[in-house]
Amino acid sequence: MLNFDKALDLPPQLQWKYANEPELMTWSIRARNYNTFVANLMFSFMTTVILGATLIMYSVYEGMSQSWRISSCIFFFSLMLLVLLSVTHQRMNFAYRFTQSGVEYCEWKDFPKWALTFLKWFTGMMAIIFIYLTTIDPTFLIGALIGPGAMGLMYLSMANSKTYQRMQTEYHHHFLHWKELTKSTVATNRVMMELEYSVPQEGSIYMTIGRQYIFFTPKDKERVTQLIKNNLLPGTPYVFGKVDVLN
Structure with a gap:
């Protein structure tokens, strides 16, 4: 019997950076x-x-x-x-892993x-x-x-x-500290979240500003959104709205 909910294994080209930290939540998904x-x-x-x-x-x-x-x-x-x-x-x-350090995920x-x-x-x-x-x-x-x-x-x-x-072949690893998140938007038009961030550029006084998308299933929506909300710095905007994926 086919199991479309089977967890995805990370390919050998990708490894968790904070694998030694206990996970708060982890899941994998295929998303557009x-x-x-x-x-x-x-x-x-x-x-x-x-x-x-x-x-x-x-x-x-x-x-x-x-x-x-x-x-x-x-x-x-x-x-x-x-x-x-x-x-x-x-x-x-996509494979996601949340720890006390932040949001880590791999896409391939x-x-x-x-x-x-x-x-x-x-x-x-x-x-x-x-x-x-x-x-x-x-x-x-x-x-x-x-x-x-x-x-x-x-x-x-x-x-x-x-x-x-x-x-047709891609391997990417991403990590964001909770303190680097500047805004979180729960999408009303898709089952996902948009995280805006500001990260210091290495060897520079400037910041890299961007956004990452978090995909999940409807049954995990409450757990994922609440976990992110609880780990945001005080005062960080947490809103609901339409999200246009720009990829």
């Missing part, structure tokens, strides 16, 4: 660490484009049997929609090599199927070029592009 409104708009637009391409494909396949015509178009639409989802709805892995994303294997074998199988169907009806040749052909090009670009693979 970007502006989901923009991503959802992009998904809606591209879905419309894919639907248009599917309708064109349906009209081109006018000479074949109705069952094969509908089946091939449904397959094409479903496959392209799945690929689109993998682009617009990616999730980052490994390049999904399993996706290359799946895409390679799936492309091969679909190519064989379409070649066989072409012997029955030559119009399936168009489907072979659009479907397996496009998947083959996608596989080659993913497998051979080091730049693409680096873009």
Whole structure:
């Protein structure tokens, strides 16, 4: 049975800085660490484009049997929609650990090599199927070029592009002392918090000002927000409001 709530193990590239301190709270989660409104708009637009391409494909396949015509178009639409989802709805892995010293968390994303294997074998199988169907009806040749052909090009670009693979691989470690937090905002539009901070720059009189996002599940919201609130310095703003993730 699949366990989607299984705790995520830290990759070997990341280690807890304050592992020797007792933890106040720890958890891990997969979250969309970007502006989901923009991503959802992009998904809606591209879905419309894919639907248009599917309708064109349906009209081109006018000479074949109705069952094969509908089946091939449904397959094409479903496959392209799945690929689109993998682009617009990616999730980052997060692991959080709160101690008396502060807020510590790691975020990472490994390049999904399993996706290359799946895409390679799936492309091969679909190519064989379409070649066989072409012997029955030559119009399936168009489907072979659009479907397996496009998947083959996608596989080659993913497998051979080091730049693409680096873009899909990230490892980051963050730590903030409680005293460095200058404002805490509990998001009303997403299940998360935004922590604003001010950290001294090493060897400089200036401060680094920024913000970090804390993601959690709805069931952990009360515990996480209360723990952060209790550890803020007196007078530090703790508010509720809309949070726009700027990543």
